[in-house]
Amino acid sequence: MVLEKAEAVPVWGQADPGEHIRVAIEGKTAETDADTAGHWKVSLNLKEFAPGPFEMAVEGKNRIQIQDVVVGEVWLASGQSNMELPLRVTTGANAEIARSANPFLRQFLVKKAAAKAPASDCEGHWTVAGPETSGEFTAVGYYFGKELQQDRKRPVGIIHSSHGGTYIEPWTPADAFDQVEAFRVSAAAARQKAEEYPKERAKFTADFSAWLKQHAREDEPRANPDSYAGENVSTSGWASVNLPGKVTAPGFPSSGVFWIRRDIDVSPLVAQQGFKIMIGPLHGDWQVYWNDRKIDEMTYARLPGSNFPCYFAVTPEQIRAGRNTLAIRIYSPAAPLEIPAPSLWAGPIDLNGKWLAKVERAFPELPPEQLASAPRMNFQLPESLPGTLYNAMIHPLVPYKLAGVLWYQGESNAKRACEYRIAFSTLIKGWREKWQQSDLPFYFCQLTNNYAKVTSPGESAWAELRESQSLALALPNTGEAVTIDVGEAGDLHSRDKKTVGHRLFLIAAAKHYGEEVSCSGPVYDSMAIDEGRGRIRFRSTDGRLVARPLPATYNVKTLTGETAPLVRNSPQSELEGFAICGDDHKWVWAEAKIDGDTVLVWSDKVPRPVAVRYAWADNPTGNLYNGAGLPAAPFRTDDFPAITRNSHF
Numbered sequence: 001m002v003l004e005k006a007e008a009v010p011v012w013g014q015a016d017p018g019e020h021i022r023v024a025i026e027g028k029t030a031e032t033d034a035d036t037a038g039h040w041k042v043s044l045n046l047k048e049f050a051p052g053p054f055e056m057a058v059e060g061k062n063r064i065q066i067q068d069v070v071v072g073e074v075w076l077a078s079g080q081s082n083m084e085l086p087l088r089v090t091t092g093a094n095a096e097i098a099r100s101a102n103p104f105l106r107q108f109l110v111k112k113a114a115a116k117a118p119a120s121d122c123e124g125h126w127t128v129a130g131p132e133t134s135g136e137f138t139a140v141g142y143y144f145g146k147e148l149q150q151d152r153k154r155p156v157g158i159i160h161s162s163h164g165g166t167y168i169e170p171w172t173p174a175d176a177f178d179q180v181e182a183f184r185v186s187a188a189a190a191r192q193k194a195e196e197y198p199k200e201r202a203k204f205t206a207d208f209s210a211w212l213k214q215h216a217r218e219d220e221p222r223a224n225p226d227s228y229a230g231e232n233v234s235t236s237g238w239a240s241v242n243l244p245g246k247v248t249a250p251g252f253p254s255s256g257v258f259w260i261r262r263d264i265d266v267s268p269l270v271a272q273q274g275f276k277i278m279i280g281p282l283h284g285d286w287q288v289y290w291n292d293r294k295i296d297e298m299t300y301a302r303l304p305g306s307n308f309p310c311y312f313a314v315t316p317e318q319i320r321a322g323r324n325t326l327a328i329r330i331y332s333p334a335a336p337l338e339i340p341a342p343s344l345w346a347g348p349i350d351l352n353g354k355w356l357a358k359v360e361r362a363f364p365e366l367p368p369e370q371l372a373s374a375p376r377m378n379f380q381l382p383e384s385l386p387g388t389l390y391n392a393m394i395h396p397l398v399p400y401k402l403a404g405v406l407w408y409q410g411e412s413n414a415k416r417a418c419e420y421r422i423a424f425s426t427l428i429k430g431w432r433e434k435w436q437q438s439d440l441p442f443y444f445c446q447l448t449n450n451y452a453k454v455t456s457p458g459e460s461a462w463a464e465l466r467e468s469q470s471l472a473l474a475l476p477n478t479g480e481a482v483t484i485d486v487g488e489a490g491d492l493h494s495r496d497k498k499t500v501g502h503r504l505f506l507i508a509a510a511k512h513y514g515e516e517v518s519c520s521g522p523v524y525d526s527m528a529i530d531e532g533r534g535r536i537r538f539r540s541t542d543g544r545l546v547a548r549p550l551p552a553t554y555n556v557k558t559l560t561g562e563t564a565p566l567v568r569n570s571p572q573s574e575l576e577g578f579a580i581c582g583d584d585h586k587w588v589w590a591e592a593k594i595d596g597d598t599v600l601v602w603s604d605k606v607p608r609p610v611a612v613r614y615a616w617a618d619n620p621t622g623n624l625y626n627g628a629g630l631p632a633a634p635f636r637t638d639d640f641p642a643i644t645r646n647s648h649f
Helices: 093-098 139-152 174-178 181-214 368-372 388-397 411-434 461-474 498-512
Strands: 002-004 009-014 020-025 028-033 039-044 054-059 063-079 102-110 124-129 156-162 239-243 256-266 275-278 285-290 293-298 311-314 322-332 353-362 404-408 442-445 478-481 523-530 533-539 545-547 553-557 562-565 578-581 591-595 598-602 611-614 624-626
Touching: 002 156, 009 054, 020 039, 028 039, 063 102, 063 139, 063 388, 102 139, 102 388, 139 156, 139 404, 139 498, 156 388, 174 181, 174 411, 181 411, 285 311, 293 311, 388 411, 404 498, 411 442, 411 461, 442 498, 461 478, 478 498, 545 591, 578 598
Parallel strands: 002 063, 063 156, 063 404, 102 156, 404 442, 442 478
Antiparallel strands: 009 039, 020 028, 020 054, 054 063, 102 124, 239 353, 256 322, 256 353, 275 311, 285 293, 285 322, 523 533, 533 598, 545 624, 553 562, 578 611, 591 598
C-alpha cells in the first residue's frame, strides 16, 4: 500500500454501530466511533513521515494489520484502452521490465466493474514493480510513476482504474451529469432504456426460442468440431469468401450453420504479447476456436444486443510464433450470414480479405412471410449509462488521499466531439466535488494521431475532440499532454507510452511540485492579418519556436515494423501542418515559417485569408515545437460550425 505524504490522510471502513476504532501507524494514532450505520473515518497526519515501510494496525472488536505500507505520492490513473494498455505490449517492454525492480513504485489495479448505484468497495490489490509484475502495470502510469519516483525520491503509488472502449459518460458521477441542462433529458431517457432492457431481452429470447422450435431450426452442435476447427483439416472442399461482407458461395443456403476460418501468421514479438481479435458484430450463436481450442462462445440468449462488438482475447500462452489457425462456427437460422464490421483484425494483424467458408448444416428455405415473422433483436446493451463505471471503479476510492489524477480517454467520444467540451469539464468538476477538493490536480492526454494521412485539409472529428480537451485547461489546476507526434496510423494503441508518461510527469513537476521545467509546447494565443499573411502568436514557447526536421517515414504499426513514406503537403515550407482559408471557407495547405516569436502563414491561393488551422486532422503531420522540444497543440483561429455539433449523448 502507498499512502499520500500529507497532513490529512483519510482511513475509513465499516464496523458495528458505535464500535470504537483505533488506527495506528509508526506511533501516530487516530480514534473514532462508528456511526449508526457502521461507517467510520479517521484522519492521519503523514506530512513528516519517512518513506517506510511501516505497519498499520486497525483495531476495534478485531485487529487488522496491514504490512509494507509506504508513504509518498499517490496518483489515480484512469480512462480507456490507451491508459489500460499494459507495459508488456509497449515499445522496449522487455528491456524495461527486466530492469523495473523498485520497491517504491507500486500499482493498485481496480477490477473492471459497473454498478447502477455508488459502491462502497471494489476489488483490487497492490503490486510492487519488478520483472515478474511490471508488465501488467498501466504503461502510461508506469513511466509517469517511475520518473516521478526518481525525481521526488519517495514512493509512488499508481491507482489504476481504467476500462478499454468506454465513453466518458459512465465515468461521470450521475448527479454531476444531471446538473447539466444539456444532458438531463438524454440521461433520463438512457436510464429508462436501461430499465426496459432486461424485459426486452427476456421477451426476445422467449419469442425467438419459440420461433426456432416452430420452424425446426434449433441448433444441434456437433460433439466433436475437429473436422471443421482442426489445424490440419483439409480445406479442399471449402469456399473462398472475402470478409468483411456476406458469407456466400455457390450452393450455400440463405440460412444455416456456417464455419469460417483462416490461417494467421504471427511474428515472435506479437506472439509473446497476446492480442484481441475483432470479428463482428455477429448475429446468432458462435463458437471461436484458436489452434483447435475453443476460446470463446456466445448464444443468442446471452447476446447483450444488436451490433454488439465481438472481441476474442487470445493470451500469449495460446499463440505460437508462425502459423496459427482461427476457426469460427456461426449459427444463423433466420437470415443470410454477413460479417458487417468495417474492419477485421487480430491485434496489429489485418484480417480483411480472403477467408475460407463451409456449411455444416443447411436449413430449408422458408416463405418470405415466415422469415419476416422471426423476432428481431432491436435492443442494445445500455453501455454508456451515466455513472455506472464511476459507481463501481471510482466511487469506492473516495476519499483516498491523492496527489492528483491522470486521464487518458476520448477516442470513443470522437463522434460527439463538440459535446465533449461540456462532458469533460463535467467529469472533472464532478470528481473534484466527490473528493471535496476543488483544485485536485487533473492532468490529461490529448488524443494522439491515428488513422490515414490526408492529402487535403478539411474537417476532422478527432481534431474537434482534441479542441474540446484543450478547452478544459480553462479549469484551474489542469494540464494537457499533447501526443500528436507519437501515434500510429494503423493502431489506435500506439506503443510509445514512455513519451506520454514523460509529458505527464513534466506537467506534474511544474504545476504540482513547483519545479522550474517546461511542461507545454507552443499554445495558440492570437492571430493578426498582415499583408495577406496570418501572423500567429504563441504562449509557452520556452524562449523560441522550432521547426523540427520531418522524418522520411511515419509509423503505421510499430508492432509489426510497418511504416509508410511521409509525403509532405507543403514541401517548400519550413513548417508543415498549416492550412489557410478565405471567406469561402475552402481550406488549402499553407506555407509557414517562423518569424521571431511568431509564425507567418500564407498561400498564393488565398490572397485575403480569414482563418488558419494547425494539425487539424485525425493523423496530422506537424513539426512546430518549442525550445524545450515539446510539440505545439493543434488549434484553429476560426469558430466555424463543428462537424460533430449535432451529435449528442
